[in-house]
Amino acid sequence: MLNLKKIHHIAIICSDYQKSKEFYTEILGLEILQEVYRKERDSYKLDLALQKNYCIELFSFPNPPTRVSRPEARGLRHLAFAVEDIEKEVEKLNAKGIYIEPIRVDEYSLKKFTFFEDPDGLPIELYEEE
The missing domain is CATH 3.10.180.10 (2,3-Dihydroxybiphenyl 1,2-Dioxygenase, domain 1)
Known part of the structure; x- marks a missing residue:
């Protein structure tokens, strides 16, 4: 190992x-x-x-060649960043004109998360931590 x-x-x-x-x-x-x-x-x-x-x-x-990223293609699925207050960060992204998926709650951890994309469509996740 x-x-x-x-x-x-x-x-x-x-x-x-x-x-x-x-x-x-x-x-x-x-x-x-x-x-x-x-x-x-x-x-x-x-x-x-x-x-x-x-x-x-x-x-x-x-x-550079394009890479298929959806639906659930092989390879890097997404890049995730931890945040303290997901609603506040979503407001900041909205103010910059960035589309964000509705905030969801992970059924196992009960933590809030959402996704948006970088300029090339790479999925980026915001994951709320306390």
Whole structure:
């Protein structure tokens, strides 16, 4: 068995780098740690942190192929963020014109959750923790 310590990061390839950069930094509020343009690959790599913890690498590549994400396709299902007050966060997203599914309650944990999408349709979950 491996001795894993934690999840280090999640890598996301986007179709419109500037649009996704704005979404992850200005809407979700992730902090930019480093932004690099790799000329030989015509690719950006943006390292992002949540509360000072490195968590997402956002990549751009010329003409990346699309990936089926719904309904329930193989691969990454969604990216989830813990929040304290889901209604307050939903109001903030609504104010930015982002469609959010109705808030639901997990039948086992009895916690509230909801989903919305990034600019490329990647499902993002907000999950309320106390």
